[in-house]
Amino acid sequence: GKDWRGGRGAGQNIIPSSTGAAKAVGKVIPALNGKLTGMAFRVPTPDVSVVDLTCVLAKPAKYDEICEFIKKSCEKPEYKGIMAYTDEQVVSNDFISDAASSTFDAKAGIGLDDTFVKLVSWYDNEW
DSSP states (O other): OOOTGGGSOTTTOOEEEOOSHHHHHHHHSGGGTTSOOOOEEEOSOSSOEEEEEEEEOSSOOOHHHHHHHHHHHHTSTTTBTTEEEEOSOOOGGGGTTOOSSEEEETTTOEEEETTEEEEEEEEOTTO
């Protein structure tokens, strides 16, 4: 079928759409193959995308502990320049031409309880 939504004033609307991102993750990280699904919202912004990852955890963890783990991981030499971490009040334009493959946004995520979390990460999809 045709994408009727995609043709309706893309510069003025938020448009639900499909994405191949979840399938791509499964190819890069085989252990996650078939365990993710995803969708996109096309928004009228010139650049930068955001991942909104909702997780049900097998092992309980507090949101602050997850943030600290990610922050420490970003400081490891093997992830330097690939993953980044921020706890500032950022918006999409802050990531235009950002060299990191993904920047975890600690302020934007949510820990509903110790087994249900929402993690947010930004990336420049045109870089």
